[in-house]
Amino acid sequence: MPQDKSPLYICFEFSRKNKRFSPERQEYIVRDKRVRYDSAWFPWDDPGIRQTLDELRSERASSTALEVLGQHLTDFLEQAKWSRYEDAIERAVQEGRPVDLTIRTDAPELHALPWDLIKLGSLDRQLAEIPDCLVRCEWLQKPPSGVVPPTGRILLACSAAGRDVPFSKHLDTIQEVCQNAGLDFRLDQDVLTGLSREKLAQALEDTERPVTVLHLLCHGGMAGEDAHGLVLNPKDALDDPDQLDPLELRRLVPGGVTSLRLVTLCACMSGDASISANVLGSIGRIFHRVGVPAVIASRFAFSCDGSVTLTKELYTKLLLDKVSLRKAISSARIQMLRDPGARDWVALQFYGGEEDEAALRPFDLPVPASANVNRPELLLVCHEAFSSVQKAPGHIHARRLLENRSLQTVVIDQTKALGKNRRSNLATQVRRLVKPNGELQTAFSKPDVELLYYGFPLVPFAILAGYLAKATKHVHVIEYDRDCDGGKGCFTWDESGNSSYPLLEMAKPVLGEGKAVRLRISISSVVKPADCDEVFPASELGADLHFKVEKPDFGIVRREEQAQAYKQVLRKQLNHCMNEFDDIESFHVFAAVPVSIAFLLGQVLSATAFPRCYVYNFNRHAEPKPGYEWRLSLDDALHNKKPFVHIFNRVRTPGETS
Numbered sequence: 001m002p003q004d005k006s007p008l009y010i011c012f013e014f015s016r017k018n019k020r021f022s023p024e025r026q027e028y029i030v031r032d033k034r035v036r037y038d039s040a041w042f043p044w045d046d047p048g049i050r051q052t053l054d055e056l057r058s059e060r061a062s063s064t065a066l067e068v069l070g071q072h073l074t075d076f077l078e079q080a081k082w083s084r085y086e087d088a089i090e091r092a093v094q095e096g097r098p099v100d101l102t103i104r105t106d107a108p109e110l111h112a113l114p115w116d117l118i119k120l121g122s123l124d125r126q127l128a129e130i131p132d133c134l135v136r137c138e139w140l141q142k143p144p145s146g147v148v149p150p151t152g153r154i155l156l157a158c159s160a161a162g163r164d165v166p167f168s169k170h171l172d173t174i175q176e177v178c179q180n181a182g183l184d185f186r187l188d189q190d191v192l193t194g195l196s197r198e199k200l201a202q203a204l205e206d207t208e209r210p211v212t213v214l215h216l217l218c219h220g221g222m223a224g225e226d227a228h229g230l231v232l233n234p235k236d237a238l239d240d241p242d243q244l245d246p247l248e249l250r251r252l253v254p255g256g257v258t259s260l261r262l263v264t265l266c267a268c269m270s271g272d273a274s275i276s277a278n279v280l281g282s283i284g285r286i287f288h289r290v291g292v293p294a295v296i297a298s299r300f301a302f303s304c305d306g307s308v309t310l311t312k313e314l315y316t317k318l319l320l321d322k323v324s325l326r327k328a329i330s331s332a333r334i335q336m337l338r339d340p341g342a343r344d345w346v347a348l349q350f351y352g353g354e355e356d357e358a359a360l361r362p363f364d365l366p367v368p369a370s371a372n373v374n375r376p377e378l379l380l381v382c383h384e385a386f387s388s389v390q391k392a393p394g395h396i397h398a399r400r401l402l403e404n405r406s407l408q409t410v411v412i413d414q415t416k417a418l419g420k421n422r423r424s425n426l427a428t429q430v431r432r433l434v435k436p437n438g439e440l441q442t443a444f445s446k447p448d449v450e451l452l453y454y455g456f457p458l459v460p461f462a463i464l465a466g467y468l469a470k471a472t473k474h475v476h477v478i479e480y481d482r483d484c485d486g487g488k489g490c491f492t493w494d495e496s497g498n499s500s501y502p503l504l505e506m507a508k509p510v511l512g513e514g515k516a517v518r519l520r521i522s523i524s525s526v527v528k529p530a531d532c533d534e535v536f537p538a539s540e541l542g543a544d545l546h547f548k549v550e551k552p553d554f555g556i557v558r559r560e561e562q563a564q565a566y567k568q569v570l571r572k573q574l575n576h577c578m579n580e581f582d583d584i585e586s587f588h589v590f591a592a593v594p595v596s597i598a599f600l601l602g603q604v605l606s607a608t609a610f611p612r613c614y615v616y617n618f619n620r621h622a623e624p625k626p627g628y629e630w631r632l633s634l635d636d637a638l639h640n641k642k643p644f645v646h647i648f649n650r651v652r653t654p655g656e657t658s
Contacts, residue, residue, distance in 0.1 A: 158191075161231050229283060382454060459595075466599040523566075586614065614632065614633050
C-alpha cells in the first residue's frame with residue numbers, strides 16, 4: 001500500500017476581541033478547523049517585541065532576537081493548544097509529507113508577524129527550517145452581503161438524576177449543527193453535566209458569555225403534591241435527587257434582565273401538565289413569565305427518541321436552514337407524527353407573546369424590548385446599620401432596573417439599636433436578621449418579585465444577608481456614588497457599558513502548618529496581614545488566600561456586571577482552593593469590600609462546603625489599633641448556637657480556641 005504523501009493542513013482563525021488595535025496586551029478569539037474556540041493574548045505592550053520587529057525591519061536582526069520573537073509566537077499559539085498539533089507535524093515530517101499552516105485573520109497586526117519562526121519543541125526547529133513547509137496568511141473574509149451569521153450562546157445543561165437520559169445524542173447533534181453553522185460552541189464552557197440548582201443559577205448569572213439558548217435535558221416529576229418540577233442532581237451526591245418546583249425556579253432566574261431568548265425543556269411535564277398542578281404554575285410558564293421570549297416544553301411524558309428528534313430538527317432548522325421557530329417546531333412535530341407508537345408530537349407546548357416575530361428567531365441579533373412591557377414587581381431591601389439612607393425620591397438612579405415596575409420597600413434599620421460604638425446589642429441584631437419570620441427572611445421568601453439589596457450595613461451583616469439569601473436566589477445589588485446627582489449622592493450603576501474595570505485576582509496562596517484558612521479581600525482598601533494577626537495569629541493558618549485589585553480604593557465597583565464578575569472569580573477560586581485543603585477546621589474572612597460585594601460574597605459562602613466560617617468587622621476609628629473589634633460566626637448565627645458574636649477586648653494568644 002503506497003504511503004500517504006498528502007499535505008498536513010492546519011489552520012488557525014484569529015479575531016481581535018476589541019474593534020480597534022492599540023499597542024497593549026490584546027485578546028484574540030481563536031478558532032481551528034475542529035471549530036474549537038479559545039482565547040489567546042498577545043503581549044503587544046512588551047517593549048522587547050517592538051524592538052525585535054524594528055530590528056527585523058532594519059535587516060539587522062540578531063539570532064537571539066529571532067529566537068525570542070519565535071518563542072513569543074509559540075507561546076501565543078500554545079494558548080490555543082498548539083502542542084496538540086506538534087506530534088502530527090513531527091509524524092508528517094518523518095513520513096515526508098508537506099506541512100501547510102494557514103493563519104487566517106482580519107487583524108492586520110497579526111499579518112505583520114513572521115509565523116515561520118514558530119518553534120517545534122519536539123524537533124527543536126523553527127517552521128522555516130522544515131523542508132516542504134508552507135505558512136500561509138489568509139484574510140478572514142466578512143460574510144457576504146445579506147448573510148448574517150448566527151449570534152449567541154447555547155448552553156446544554158443536563159442531569160441524569162434518577163435514571164439515564166440521551167445526553168450523548170443531544171450533545172452530538174448540537175455540536176454538529178453549531179460546527180456547520182459557525183456558531184461558537186465550546187465543550188469546556190457550554191456543556192453542564194450533573195446539573196444542580198446551584199449550577200443552573202451560576203450559569204444564568206454569567207455576564208462574560210451570557211446564555212442565549214438554554215437547552216435543558218433532565219427528567220420531570222412531581223415536586224410535592226401540587227406541581228410538576230425538574231429532577232436535578234442534589235448538592236450532596238449521597239442525597240436523593242433534588243426536586244425543583246416552579247416557585248423555587250422563579251427564585252433562581254434573574255427575571256427581567258435575563259439574556260435568554262429561547263429555553264428548550266426536554267423534560268417530562270415541564271409544560272402545563274394538568275389543571276391540578278397549576279397552583280404553582282409550570283417550569284415552562286415560569287421562564288415565560290420572567291421574560292424569556294420563547295420557551296418550548298412538554299405537557300406530558302416526553303420520550304428519549306422524541307427529545308432527540310426535537311433537538312435535531314429545532315437547531316438544524318434555526319441555524320442551518322435559517323427559518324423561524326414556527327417552521328422549526330412544525331417540522332419537529334411532523335417528524336414525531338411519523339412514529340406511530342409515540343405521542344410526543346401532541347405534548348409539545350410553546351410559550352411566546354402575540355405577534356412577537358423577533359422571538360421566533362433567537363439566533364438573530366436581539367431586538368430591544370418594548371418600553372411598555374410590564375416587569376415583575378421590585379422589592380427594595382434597604383439595610384441600615386453603619387448609617388442611615390436618605391430615602392428621598394430618586395435616591396436610586398438605575399433606569400434599566402427600575403423602569404416599568406411597581407416598587408415596594410422594606411427598611412431594616414439597625415443604626416439606633418447598635419449605638420455609636422456599633423457593638424451594643426450585636427447578638428440581638430444578628431438574631432433579628434436570621435429570624436425566620438423577620439423582615440429580611442420574609443423579604444427573601446416573598447414569591448413573584450425581584451429583589452434589590454442596598455444600603456449602609458456593616459460588612460459582616462451584608463455578608464450574612466447574602467448567606468441567608470443563598471446562592472440559588474438572584475438578588476440585584478447596587479452601589480452608592482457620593483458624586484451622583486450633582487454631589488447629592490445616590491445609589492447607581494454605570495450603565496454606559498463603555499468603562500473598563502480593574503480585575504480581581506488571587507495572589508499565590510501562602511501555606512502554613514495550621515488548620516485554618518484566612519481569606520483577605522482588598523477592594524476598598526488593603527487588608528494587611530499584620531492587622532489580621534492581632535486577632536487571629538498566623539501560626540494557626542494552613543493557608544492565607546488574598547484576592548485583590550491592582551489599586552484598592554473606595555468607589556471602584558461601578559457596574560453590575562463588574563460585581564457579578566468578582567462574584568464568579570471568588571466562587572471559582574474558593575471552590576478550587578477548598579478542594580485542595582482537606583483538613584481545614586475554620587475559615588476566617590477579612591474583607592475590605594463595598595456592600596454589593598459583601599452581599600455576593602455571602603452568597604458564595606452559602607454555596608461552598610466550608611467549615612466554620614467567621615467574618616471580622618473592621619473599624620478604622622477603633623482605639624487601640626488595629627480596628628478588628630468583633631467577629632461573627634455565620635453558621636452558628638443561622639442555627640442560633642451561642643456565642644455567635646465574639647468581641648475582642650484583648651489580643652488573642654496562640655493556642656486560644658478559634
